[in-house]
Structure formats: structure tokens, C-alpha cells
Amino acid sequence: MTYRIAVAGKGGTGKTTFSTLMVRFLAEKGKTPILAIDADPNSCLGTMLGTDQCQTIGDLREELLRDKDDLPAGISKPQYVEMKVRTAMAEEDDFDLLVMGRPEGTGCYCYVNSVLRSFMDNLGEGYAYVVMDNEAGLEHLSRRTTNDVDVMFLISDPSRIGIESAARVRDLAKEMELNVKAFHLVISRASDVDILKPIAEEFGFDEVDTVPTDPKLEEASLKGISLMELDSRAKSYRAVQDIAKRHAPGL
Numbered sequence: 001m002t003y004r005i006a007v008a009g010k011g012g013t014g015k016t017t018f019s020t021l022m023v024r025f026l027a028e029k030g031k032t033p034i035l036a037i038d039a040d041p042n043s044c045l046g047t048m049l050g051t052d053q054c055q056t057i058g059d060l061r062e063e064l065l066r067d068k069d070d071l072p073a074g075i076s077k078p079q080y081v082e083m084k085v086r087t088a089m090a091e092e093d094d095f096d097l098l099v100m101g102r103p104e105g106t107g108c109y110c111y112v113n114s115v116l117r118s119f120m121d122n123l124g125e126g127y128a129y130v131v132m133d134n135e136a137g138l139e140h141l142s143r144r145t146t147n148d149v150d151v152m153f154l155i156s157d158p159s160r161i162g163i164e165s166a167a168r169v170r171d172l173a174k175e176m177e178l179n180v181k182a183f184h185l186v187i188s189r190a191s192d193v194d195i196l197k198p199i200a201e202e203f204g205f206d207e208v209d210t211v212p213t214d215p216k217l218e219e220a221s222l223k224g225i226s227l228m229e230l231d232s233r234a235k236s237y238r239a240v241q242d243i244a245k246r247h248a249p250g251l
Helices: 015-028 045-049 057-067 077-088 110-120 160-175 193-202 215-223 235-247
Strands: 003-008 034-039 095-099 129-134 151-156 183-190 208-212
Touching (some): 003 015, 003 160, 015 129, 015 235, 034 045, 057 077, 160 183, 160 193, 183 193, 193 208
Parallel strands (some): 003 129, 003 151, 034 095
């Protein structure tokens, strides 16, 4: 059974860092294969994972719209879509990466989106874990381009505004009636948890997970080093490991 992890929150809070370190920990624990989905147009999950840039689903959508009436002989449209999505993915030893990319343009995408959604609803079934790095508006989740979510980590910076923003994302997911089984607040660059807990409780979070400020992480970011190569003793990585062990099965 596939375990689906979604990571959400406003920009600049460390969503992609958290997603990358989660993928790394799952891979190191042998919980493979893993599907990493970059669902934030402004994200750089592939760079942090150390993978080469792959074709995005946004680019593929445009290509399918252009070629939908000119397919190769002997292949159905769903088969063609599956083939194109598979070739668009970046494949590594322990994980595959799928980049959603930009939203659609001004053409009629109803059929293309329908075929893509039908395929992607079943895409994660061949993986032990799916880790999806979302944009704050949950665009791809709202379009049902992924199946149910087992846990959504809401990433915030150590501020009242950040925690309130995380609560809005949680409430938005509930309003859209997304099937998210559990929500967990994670505050990045946190130093004083005792100050943050009452604020989190005010916005309906019973518990708070934290990822501390980490010089090793900052150094890797400045040098452009993949977080798959981050020192395993780094405080940020150890914190993500602890969070994963508490909230994901079998870790």
C-alpha cells in the first residue's frame, strides 16, 4: 500500500527543504521506490534532490494539446499519455521525480486534463511512498491530480503570521473536502518552542514539530550542494528524521 505525504505552506518557509530531506530519509531507510512530485511552479525540488531537469507536466500538457489529433499509429490516447508521462519523469536509483510545472494556458485543456488526471490518479500505486511538495494554494490537490493523502505537513516559519498561514492551508484542504487523514504543523528555523506552542494551539494545532536553524544547511544552500549530500549529522536532517519516525509508518 502506498503511503502519501503532502508538504504545504507559504513560500519561503522551507517546504522544499523538508520534502527533500524526507525523500532522502525514506531512501536511506530502504522505503523504496519513492515518487517525489514537485507541484510548486516556483519550487526547485529537483535541484535539491540533485537530479537533472526533466520535462514538466505543464510542458507535456501543451504538447498533448498540440498533438492530440496526430498520434502515432496503433496507440490509444491514454497509452500515449502514459508513455509521455513516463518519459518526462527523472529516474534515480531510489526515487523518481515528476515536476508539475506551470498551469495551463488559454486553450481548451478539458480532455488533456481528464486523461492526465486519470493516469496520475493511479501513478503512485507502484511506489512505497509518494512525497508531494505543494504550492500554498494546493492547486494540484484541488484538481484531484493525486489520490488521498495520509499526512500533510504544514510548514511555517517561526512567526504568528506563518502559523496562521499554515492554519489557512489546513482549513482550505478541509473546505475542498480533500481526504487528508492527518495534519501536522512543522515550524522551521525554530529556536524557542515554548513561545510557539501557545500560538499554534490558538490556531487549532495540538502539537508542534520543529526543524532548528542549521548552519550546515545554510552552508549547503549557499554552495548549491544537493541536500542528498548534506552532512548526515546536520541538525535539520536529524529533526526531519525524528518527525518522519513519529508520523509515518514503519520508520
